[in-house]
Amino acid sequence: MQPGNDPRVRELKFRDPERARRLTAALRQAAEDIGRPASVMHVCGSHEQAIARFGLRAAFPTSLNVIMGPGCPVCITDVPEVDEGVALALQGVRIATYGDMLKVPGTVKSLASAQAEGARIDIVYSVAQAVQLARSVSEEVCFFATGFETTAVATAAEILAGPPENFSVLSAHKYIPPVMEIVAEMPENKVEGFLAAGHAASITGWGVFEPFAARHGLPVVVAGFEPLDILAALVKLVELVRDGSPGVVNMFPRCVTKEGNLPAQETLWKVFRPLGGRWRGIAHVPNGNLRLRDEFAHLDARRRFRIDLARFWDYAPAGLAQQCICGDIMAGINSPTGCALYGKQCTPENPVGACMVSTEGTCRIWHQYGGVPNLREVKA
Amino acid sequence: MNPLLGERVALKHGAGGRAMRMLIESIFVEGLAAEVDGVGLAAMDDGAALRVGEQWLILTTDSHVVHPRFFPGGDIGRLSISGTVNDLAMMGATEPLGLTCAVVLEEGFPFSELERIRDSMKAAAAEAGARVVTGDTKVMRKGEVDGIVLNTTGVALTGTLVRDCDLRPGDRIIVSGSIGDHGFAVLAARHGLDLQGDLRSDVAPVNGVVRLALRAGGVVALKDPTRGGLASTLHELAAKSGVGILLEEGAIPIHGEVRAASELLGIDPLHVANEGKAVIGVRPESAEKVLGAIREHPLGRESAIVGTCLDDWKGKVILDTGFGKRLVAEIEGEPMPRIC
Amino acid sequence: MCLGVPGKVLSVAGMSAEVDFFGVRRQVRLDIVDAPVAPGDYVLNHVGFAIHRIPEEEIGETLALFDTILREAQPQDLMAADVRGEIEATDAARK
Numbered sequence: 001m002q003p004g005n006d007p008r009v010r011e012l013k014f015r016d017p018e019r020a021r022r023l024t025a026a027l028r029q030a031a032e033d034i035g036r037p038a039s040v041m042h043v044c045g046s047h048e049q050a051i052a053r054f055g056l057r058a059a060f061p062t063s064l065n066v067i068m069g070p071g072c073p074v075c076i077t078d079v080p081e082v083d084e085g086v087a088l089a090l091q092g093v094r095i096a097t098y099g100d101m102l103k104v105p106g107t108v109k110s111l112a113s114a115q116a117e118g119a120r121i122d123i124v125y126s127v128a129q130a131v132q133l134a135r136s137v138s139e140e141v142c143f144f145a146t147g148f149e150t151t152a153v154a155t156a157a158e159i160l161a162g163p164p165e166n167f168s169v170l171s172a173h174k175y176i177p178p179v180m181e182i183v184a185e186m187p188e189n190k191v192e193g194f195l196a197a198g199h200a201a202s203i204t205g206w207g208v209f210e211p212f213a214a215r216h217g218l219p220v221v222v223a224g225f226e227p228l229d230i231l232a233a234l235v236k237l238v239e240l241v242r243d244g245s246p247g248v249v250n251m252f253p254r255c256v257t258k259e260g261n262l263p264a265q266e267t268l269w270k271v272f273r274p275l276g277g278r279w280r281g282i283a284h285v286p287n288g289n290l291r292l293r294d295e296f297a298h299l300d301a302r303r304r305f306r307i308d309l310a311r312f313w314d315y316a317p318a319g320l321a322q323q324c325i326c327g328d329i330m331a332g333i334n335s336p337t338g339c340a341l342y343g344k345q346c347t348p349e350n351p352v353g354a355c356m357v358s359t360e361g362t363c364r365i366w367h368q369y370g371g372v373p374n375l376r377e378v379k380a
Numbered sequence: 381m382n383p384l385l386g387e388r389v390a391l392k393h394g395a396g397g398r399a400m401r402m403l404i405e406s407i408f409v410e411g412l413a414a415e416v417d418g419v420g421l422a423a424m425d426d427g428a429a430l431r432v433g434e435q436w437l438i439l440t441t442d443s444h445v446v447h448p449r450f451f452p453g454g455d456i457g458r459l460s461i462s463g464t465v466n467d468l469a470m471m472g473a474t475e476p477l478g479l480t481c482a483v484v485l486e487e488g489f490p491f492s493e494l495e496r497i498r499d500s501m502k503a504a505a506a507e508a509g510a511r512v513v514t515g516d517t518k519v520m521r522k523g524e525v526d527g528i529v530l531n532t533t534g535v536a537l538t539g540t541l542v543r544d545c546d547l548r549p550g551d552r553i554i555v556s557g558s559i560g561d562h563g564f565a566v567l568a569a570r571h572g573l574d575l576q577g578d579l580r581s582d583v584a585p586v587n588g589v590v591r592l593a594l595r596a597g598g599v600v601a602l603k604d605p606t607r608g609g610l611a612s613t614l615h616e617l618a619a620k621s622g623v624g625i626l627l628e629e630g631a632i633p634i635h636g637e638v639r640a641a642s643e644l645l646g647i648d649p650l651h652v653a654n655e656g657k658a659v660i661g662v663r664p665e666s667a668e669k670v671l672g673a674i675r676e677h678p679l680g681r682e683s684a685i686v687g688t689c690l691d692d693w694k695g696k697v698i699l700d701t702g703f704g705k706r707l708v709a710e711i712e713g714e715p716m717p718r719i720c
Numbered sequence: 721m722c723l724g725v726p727g728k729v730l731s732v733a734g735m736s737a738e739v740d741f742f743g744v745r746r747q748v749r750l751d752i753v754d755a756p757v758a759p760g761d762y763v764l765n766h767v768g769f770a771i772h773r774i775p776e777e778e779i780g781e782t783l784a785l786f787d788t789i790l791r792e793a794q795p796q797d798l799m800a801a802d803v804r805g806e807i808e809a810t811d812a813a814r815k
Contacts, residue, residue, distance in 0.1 A: 017630075017702040022790055024703075055704030126768030128749060147767075154769045157751035161735075202764065202772045227703045232786045253781055255764055255772050261754035264771065348711075349392065349399075359646065368709040375705035378698055380626050380688035640741050 015227055023231035024059045030238040031061035038064055039190050040237055041183065041332050043071040043176055044197035045360020046225055052369040054227045058376050064238065067332040070179050071197065073147045074100050074358035075330055076279040080309065081172045082106035085144045087307050088170065089119035096122045096130035097144040100358040103351060107312040127158045134167035142168045142301045148176050150199045152290050153264045156271035159299055170301035173290035175274055176200055177208050182285055184216045188333050193237045198224040198252040205260025209248045217246045224252040271296060280354055281327020326353035329362050336363040343367060382406040396607025397711060419543065426470040426603065429541050436541045440467040441533040449527060451569040453580030456530055457500030462585045462655060464534040465508040469587040470602040470658065472594065473536035478513035479505065484529040487522040508585035540594060542602045547621035549691035551600060552667040554660040556589050556674055557582065557682040559610050560638040563652030568641065579637050582656035589680040590658055596673035598666020603659045611650040611708050613659050614697045624693030627708065629701045633682045651711055726774055729761045737770065739763060
């Protein structure tokens with residue numbers, strides 16, 4: 001196949017700097033047309049990573065505030081859920097989990113601290129790896145499952161494929177659409193439009209956002225993750241804000257359809273049911289958590305093991321934790337630079353809150369890529 | 381002692397970044413550094429320089445604990461010779477006088493493996509025009525050391541001393557080839573990652589490349605981007621020189637396999653170790669000449685001018701991505717343990 | 721976590737495929753992909769599972785979408801006119 005015809009090379013055209021310059025110019029124009037500062041929100045850690053990695057904020061118009069909302073699945077994993085994993089680990093169960101869960105602080109300690117005390121924790125890149133691990137040992141292996149619906153589908157697929165008896169799942173999976181409602185309804189919230197996460201939408205379809213858009217009179221644009229995807233989606237979103245046009249627009253047609261990936265949805269809801277629960281810093285999100293259905297009780301770590309959380313009840317939250325504003329940052333009402341601890345007592349090496357722990361956390365990304373310095377005028 | 385150091389040594393203290401510098405400053409520089417006529421411990425440069433008559437005697441030492449010992453493109457033997465030859469070269473000393481080789485072996489270590497390592501060292505030394513002239517051997521009980529710890533020390537004389545703190549605004553930054561090769565090759569080998577591509581370490585002595593650069597003239601800074609990668613090296617150069625550095629992402633040579641592995645794993649090649657590359661700071665009027673000169677060398681064919689020094693943003697490294705700009709993070713150090 | 725990188729399917733064995741991501745090969749599971757997958761297809765990967773088969777024509781569709789965005793910007797706006805002009809000139813030069 002000719003390189004020019006190879007879809008992956010054309011995929012790289014989503015990094016074409018020429019088109020990017022033009023889209024950036026169009027974005028600036030659309031923002032100028034609005035004539036006043038405007039805020040839009042995205043709800044995906046990977047969007048923030050892409051924005052940060054490609055330095056897009058240095059190209060955004062100054063009047064446009066692109067906020068990262070609660071899109072980091074690790075960051076919104078609430079303290080009691082982390083405690084469940086830590087307690088289980090300290091009770092002697094071998095835990096398999098995605099790498100960035102390791103250092104998330106629980107009430108007293110993280111999985112990393114438990115590991116330092118002798119607990120068996122394995123980092124895996126995929127749930128399939130966790131199952132393989134369970135097959136290769138005789139002890140209990142519990143997969144501490146974090147991530148949004150895109151990741152939950154993988155967990156569900158493994159469960160349906162029939163894992164070994166020594167395998168169990170501690171589900172901390174989350175479902176994004178309900179939290180957009182919560183954010184849209186927050187009184188302090190000034191968000192005028194949303195960017196929806198492209199990969200989650202490839203599973204759920206963009207149709208799920210229509211009731212939301214209608215109810216709140218807000219535009220929602222589904223965006224991919226290449227620089228051009230993000231720029232083009234933002235142009236569309238800002239134009240919709242400018243024109244006062246609520247509704248859903250799909251700017252990621254190569255991966256997202258209205259109905260989504262039906263086999264994946266079937267798999268997801270066959271295994272999981274939505275349950276209301278607390279997201280760190282956001283309080284209660286109705287239907288925001290995904291738990292194993294009763295048919296899979298035998299694989300549910302919460303039902304297989306008696307998880308002893310009492311050991312953590314005597315501890316008061318550490319002093320620093322009380323100054324942590326991760327919740328406000330995740331809800332988009334404050335930014336890392338608004339936090340007294342950011343970059344000082346709270347760093348990737350010594351995180352206080354979850355936003356600094358996860359590779360998708362706002363604070364971690366800002367710290368990694370230098371926050372939002374004004375780099376617009378830097379020239380050699 | 382520095383209270384931020386904590387009570388005990390942690391892995392991060394060997395990662396080549398901030399924590400390690402803190403350990404060196406608090407424990408060794410504070411306790412051992414002395415005035416020297418030249419470059420001493422306190423400078424924490426790639427090596428030491430001691431004046432001997434009209435010249436400088438360059439001294440450097442490195443211990444090697446890379447795991448796994450054998451990886452695509454090289455092994456601990458090749459690494460031990462290349463690393464030390466390169467450190468000498470980064471001070472401006474491209475003709476090594478002699479190398480030492482001290483080994484600490486674990487009881488039970490196979491001789492066949494030791495011979496393989498020795499053969500690699502021999503080949504690398506020949507490439508560099510260097511000789512191992514003395515050494516030491518210790519054996520520890522099984523379990524008391526992991527296989528082998530290899531230390532090499534190098535000495536050389538040079539009339540030209542090149543530091544890592546003399547960059548000025550306007551100076552250009554050259555890298556002698558593709559980045560990220562070593563780190564990703566070791567990572568893939570270590571974890572048996574099913575990333576079947578041609579990820580090979582670049583481990584090699586590059587004193588020949590540096591020799592050509594120095595001959596061309598205008599070189600004011602040299603550093604090899606090992607632990608912590610190009611990013612850490614540039615941060616150190618920027619901080620020590622009191623300049624900012626603007627890096628052009630599109631100009632940085634990166635092999636396709638490294639780019640792909642980086643996309644898949646979410647690890648930035650800028651922070652990944654290189655063991656066969658030089659970062660060269662040159663006066664702007666000499667940049668093209670130096671580039672032309674080092675491209676003549678087999679190990680310098682992919683050299684490129686990748687950045688420029690700024691007179692503000694001191695100590696910072698800014699990346700122009702082509703879509704915007706961002707600050708390159710100052711990470712703790714090499715993200716992967718036992719990379720070299 | 722949310723890596724979603726597209727790759728080309730090299731071979732399929734039951735519920736598993738060998739996929740090439742710009743020269744690097746990985747095993748990817750096919751349990752939840754939304755269409756049957758054959759060697760030569762392109763898939764979007766997430767945590768070791770293919771989540772979408774990308775039809776070739778959709779890539780061109782997205783590029784066209786970007787261009788439409790540019791063209792639909794306010795007609796009276798001079799800057800967009802410049803941009804349109806640039807695109808037309810570049811397209812013409814490419815042909």
